[in-house]
Amino acid sequence: MKLDEIDKRIIGALQADGRRPYSRIATELGVSESVVRYRAQKLEQAGVLQVVGIADPLRIGFDRMALIGLKVRPGSLDAVCHAITAFPETSYVAAIAGSYDVIVEVVCRDTAHFTEVLTQRLHHVDGVLSTESFLVLEIHKMAYGWGVGEVATTAELA
Structure with a gap:
């Protein structure tokens, strides 16, 4: 699956906060909520994205x-x-x-x-x-937010 910039930014937003509402992501990216919902579902179905709670x-x-x-x-x-x-x-x-x-x-x-x-x-x-x-004696870092960068706001995308 080829990812475009919007896909990457959706992934980045969900890596930063998997509970972030699609409406908020849509506003930050300057697209509709339905676009974010559709793309997130498509990314999940393709096995590219999985949103889960991670515990130590x-x-x-x-x-x-x-x-x-x-x-x-x-x-x-x-x-x-x-x-x-x-x-x-x-x-x-x-x-x-x-x-x-x-x-x-x-x-x-x-x-x-x-x-x-x-x-x-x-x-x-x-x-x-x-x-x-x-x-493993002690976990000092457990991170999963790599590879797609920061989420840009609408102003940064313009």
Whole structure:
């Protein structure tokens, strides 16, 4: 999907505040509310945009958060990623370049839950050769407002 300037500005506005009313975004961009609503829905349907509430898991009762680097058997990257995305504990799964083939973020209730996810499920995914875990001690930044810049007002667009 090719994004134009209005799409990018809608994304930027919703990244800054996912609860911002379409009417306010429309006013800031100098377009109608229906244009903003239609475009936001189109962006969501295309998988470009997802508006969700983000919470720090370590502050809402989850005691273990970790990043896990995986080395996978050649030719099994897509199957491994697909299998792991089905785990309810995974919040991020990405194929990467470097020392690992996949990086996974998991959020678990406690050490026992993390141990079960790692040793009883992740290690049993066909194609996983090895793992290395990095426990998150404290989150200093969790941001999702990248890539589209600031929202311009009508005056700035003119």
